Amino acid sequence: xxxxxxxxxxxxxxxxxxxxxxxxxxxxxxxxxxxxxxxxxxxxxxxxxxxxxxxxxxxxxxxxxxxxxxxxxxxxxxxxxxxxxxxxxxxxxxxxxxxxxxxxxxxxxxxxxxxxxxxxxxxxxxxxxxxxxxxxxxxxxxxxxxxxxxxxxxxxxxxxxxxxxxxxxxxxxxxxxxxxxxxxxxxxxxxxxxxxxxxxxxxxxxxxxxxxxxxxxxxxxxxxxxxxxxxxxxxxxxxxxxxxxxxxxxxxxxxxxxxxxxxxxxxxxxxxxxxxxxxxxxxxxxxxxxxxxxxxxxxxxxxxxxxxxxxxxxxxxxxxxxxxxxxxxxxxxxxxxxxxxxxxxxxxxxxxxxxxxxxxxxxxxxxxxxxxxxxxxxxxxxxxxxxxxxxxxxxxxxxxxxxxxxxxxxxxxxxxxxxxxxxxxxxxxxxxxxxxxxxxxxxxxxxxxxxxx
Numbered sequence: 101x102x103x104x105x106x107x108x109x110x111x112x113x114x115x116x117x118x119x120x121x122x123x124x125x126x127x128x129x130x131x132x133x134x135x136x137x138x139x140x141x142x143x144x145x146x147x148x149x150x151x152x153x154x155x156x157x158x159x160x161x162x163x164x165x166x167x168x169x170x171x172x173x174x175x176x177x178x179x180x181x182x183x184x185x186x187x188x189x190x191x192x193x194x195x196x197x198x199x200x201x202x203x204x205x206x207x208x209x210x211x212x213x214x215x216x217x218x219x220x221x222x223x224x225x226x227x228x229x230x231x232x233x234x235x236x237x238x239x240x241x242x243x244x245x246x247x248x249x250x251x252x253x254x255x256x257x258x259x260x261x262x263x264x265x266x267x268x269x270x271x272x273x274x275x276x277x278x279x280x281x282x283x284x285x286x287x288x289x290x291x292x293x294x295x296x297x298x299x300x301x302x303x304x305x306x307x308x309x310x311x312x313x314x315x316x317x318x319x320x321x322x323x324x325x326x327x328x329x330x331x332x333x334x335x336x337x338x339x340x341x342x343x344x345x346x347x348x349x350x351x352x353x354x355x356x357x358x359x360x361x362x363x364x365x366x367x368x369x370x371x372x373x374x375x376x377x378x379x380x381x382x383x384x385x386x387x388x389x390x391x392x393x394x395x396x397x398x399x400x401x402x403x404x405x406x407x408x409x410x411x412x413x414x415x416x417x418x419x420x421x422x423x424x425x426x427x428x429x430x431x432x433x434x435x436x437x438x439x440x441x442x443x444x445x446x447x448x449x450x451x452x453x454x455x456x457x458x459x460x461x462x463x464x465x466x467x468x469x470x471x472x473x474x475x476x477x478x479x480x481x482x483x484x485x486x487x488x489x490x491x492x493x494x495x496x497x498x499x500x501x502x503x504x505x506x507x508x509x510x511x512x513x514x515x516x517x518x519x520x521x522x523x524x525x526x527x528x529x530x531x532x533x534x535x536x537x538x539x540x541x542x543x544x545x546x547x548x549x550x551x552x553x
Contacts, residue, residue, distance in 0.1 A: 277342030284335025
């Protein structure tokens, strides 16, 4: 989605064919475009994903016909385990290059969210929640739909089919959709990519050159990088879908403004949180069992980010904290408390260090640096790097807090003023998008930062 071929060739051609097609052919157009989108990533991927889709479709039909609830749960667990093994195989394959700054990633693009779709579909089949009439072509479009293929959102099959039936293809939606796409595209190229470049510049330093304040900055930068990565792709997915008249829900909220860790778990990726809650956390069991289920599920989420001890520890820590909040009723806190938000935010960006693509020794050094153990509080290298990226930090904070949107809503009674403000935002968004395209051209036509999820 963040390369010149997609932007100036693939998307315009798909839109043209979609525009000239009748209502029945538009679905076919999207299926063909989605398969080509996957094909462009790697020649063998469409074959892999088609085989998996066919197996999921057959498995779902088997689950729908099972009337015994216990047997249905067992078969669902078995099928889910098989697809998780497929996901694990690619993560553990020795040939995978985990350097996310390399463009030639062998790791199958979109595999994480593809497997989540598989599990969500099977869960709906198990619970007999597939009620809308559809066919295998609808299912293929659901699995391959290119706007949501890389980083979601993951929608239920019935919800997606319902959206297709309510397609509203109008030029006003095309304009709104492209505006959203521009915003997401710019966030990825200008904010997310540069935040990671800052983080990567620290990774490349000798440990004798780091300082306490530098590591605090790095931890915060990586936390914001993850947020803007998901936020940018979510906006692009939402915008592209709206271009085709399909209104998918928003998938990402500012998860650093959370009063509780349960609040974070619901905001970090809305569709994934919904799958977790619906598929795993709705068992009619004791409070103790629910606690262990929560820890187990978040351990799996940790592994979902990468098969290693650090990501597993991330999941375990999050699961234990969430279970603790549930036991003591802390998850029901609704009043805004900025001190509590600061505490939650601070703890979150510290444990997000566990998700950094670094070895265990470097991770240990960074954790010690957070408390100034064995490193100076500040040094010349820290001053140089932080000054270079200081404006980026300020812009990231402003965008993350959504100050511009909040200001516009605060003036909603003055319609003329809001229209002027929104017009200014649109002009600024277009200018930033053009700047993003120029940066993309300068970088060789594609984003310099990729993340195998």
